[in-house]
Amino acid sequence: QQQVRQSPQSLTVWEGETAILNCSYENSAFDYFPWYQQFPGEGPALLIAIRSVSDKKEDGRFTIFFNKREKKLSLHITDSQPGDSATYFCAASEGGEGGSAKLIFGEGTKLTVSS
């Protein structure tokens, strides 16, 4: 059973457009949601994260919108650049001492930004 789901599986946008990556989860106990960006041949790099007490987190061109009631969140990348082309993983974890180290990952969205 996939506890964290991402859609779409792949997404292509034009340079300058806003890319919207979706994520949903099953476990109501999840309260920490990081997004990781991964380029081919590299490890995943933390991009931005949100806790369930917030409904929005912004960092430059990257914004997470979080809907706790619907158990959904989305990552918006504004003014998309070719360098943003990567696979983006949504992850979730429960609180507690070891909580954020035990992440449940989605299957990723492969983003391609065309120029």
Added chain:
Amino acid sequence: GALVYQYPRRTICKSGTSMRMECQAVGFQATSVAWYRQSPQKTFELIALSTVNSAIKYEQNFTQEKFPISHPNLSFSSMTVLNAYLEDRGLYLCGARALNTLYFGEGSRLIVV
């Protein structure tokens, strides 16, 4: 910034042999280390969670007998894949936790032939 260094980046091993990989946290002390395996079929699988001075917790389908882990201090951990077979192929990622954030290394890719 928080950096996690993994070695080796890539190993090709014969079926039935073993591979040891290392993980070093640079610039910070990792309160815990999580080992994951990333494969095309199963995205990220958590293998085990290791906290210094606590027992290592293995996830279902992963055992200490197959994936022994050493975590002697707050900046270093190692894991061995014993008797590797084709189903063990993948990118093994070390995630080091600091300030409630998990930082990953570049991974150690295991290729079994």
